[in-house]
Amino acid sequence: DAGITQSPRHKVTETGTPVTLRCHQTENHRYMYWYRQDPGHGLRLIHYSYGVKDTDKGEVSDGYSVSRSKTEDFLLTLESATSSQTSVYFCAIRPGQNTDTQYFGPGTRLTVL
Amino acid sequence: GENVEQHPSTLSVQEGDSAVIKCTYSDSASNYFPWYKQELGKRPQLIIDIRSNVGEKKDQRIAVTLNKTAKHFSLHITETQPEDSAVYFCAASSNDYKLSFGAGTTVTVRA
Numbered sequence: 001d002a003g004i005t006q007s008p009r010h011k012v013t014e015t016g017t018p019v020t021l022r023c024h025q026t027e028n029h030r031y032m033y034w035y036r037q038d039p040g041h042g043l044r045l046i047h048y049s050y051g052v053k054d055t056d057k058g059e060v061s062d063g064y065s066v067s068r069s070k071t072e073d074f075l076l077t078l079e080s081a082t083s084s085q086t087s088v089y090f091c092a093i094r095p096g097q098n099t100d101t102q103y104f105g106p107g108t109r110l111t112v113l
Numbered sequence: 114g115e116n117v118e119q120h121p122s123t124l125s126v127q128e129g130d131s132a133v134i135k136c137t138y139s140d141s142a143s144n145y146f147p148w149y150k151q152e153l154g155k156r157p158q159l160i161i162d163i164r165s166n167v168g169e170k171k172d173q174r175i176a177v178t179l180n181k182t183a184k185h186f187s188l189h190i191t192e193t194q195p196e197d198s199a200v201y202f203c204a205a206s207s208n209d210y211k212l213s214f215g216a217g218t219t220v221t222v223r224a
Contacts, residue, residue: 031210042119042202042214043157058211059114090156094210100145100164102212104156 003027004105006091012111019078021108023091031094032074033102034058034066036087043090049074081112115140117205119215127223132190134218136203139184143205146179146186147212151200160201161188193222 003026013019023032030051035043035058045058047066055066063085067075078085091105116139126132138146144165149157163170163177163186170177174193179186190197203215 033212040216042117042204042216043212044214045211048211059213100206100210101147101159101162103159104149106156 002093002095002103002105004091004093004103006089006105006108008108009106010109012113013081014113015082016080019081019110019112021076021089021110023074023076023105025072025074025093027093027095028071029093029095030071030097032068033092033094034064034074034076035090035092035104036060036085037090037107038087046076046089078110081110083112086110086112115143115205115207115211115213117203117213117215119203119218121218122216123219123221125221125223126193128193128195130193132188132193132197132220132222134188134201134203134220135185136187136205136215137183137185138205138213140205140207141184142207143184144208145206145210146177147204148175148177148188149202149204151202151217153199157202190220193220195222195224198222 007022033048034046044060049055049068089108092102119136147162150160151157176189200217204212206212
């Protein structure tokens with residue numbers, strides 16, 4: 001499982017509330033990614049990080065922010081959750097600078113009512 | 114950005130038959146093409162990948178082929194078994210290492 005955990009695994013929240021999802025890895029990987037998975041869309045990249053305090057936007061970054069203050073943790077924040085952000089969120093790591101492969105965490109199912 | 118299209122969206126095969134899933138991509142700079150398998154409620158798991166300097170790669174019952182000229186790649190599963198039932202995703206990335214995924218194919222293997 002590449003030493004990746006995500007928390008919480010399930011969350012139900014209400015529209016307008018802030019939500020933070022955590023991705024934690026134990027193997028000191030530099031590269032981390034957040035994706036969302038929705039039916040008919042596969043997985044879409046939200047944000048990614050290439051080191052502590054180094055992050056960049058992906059394909060669907062509107063409404064999301066990220067932070068990486070420690071190598072092992074990559075946080076995804078929904079500042080004001082909307083129903084359109086109901087999804088399954090996956091974190092992934094890429095083991096090395098010259099490695100293409102990404103390995104996924106177990107996912108967080110988020111429901112925004 | 115990269116656009117990856119995947120077909121078919123659903124595929125039902127008899128156990129023992131072969132399954133083929135096809136993907137096309139738009140960015141000629143793409144050079145890495147992984148395939149992931151996702152069982153219900155689980156994380157996507159890498160099953161095979163191919164790079165643009167290789168035309169075909171095989172691992173036991175699964176194989177991937179790549180046609181760079183036509184910008185398409187395919188996953189082939191032979192001698193399908195019930196445990197092959199899952200959703201399969203293709204993806205593509207270039208030197209920016211950002212994966213773009215297809216929409217997925219739900220494969221059902223009938224006993």
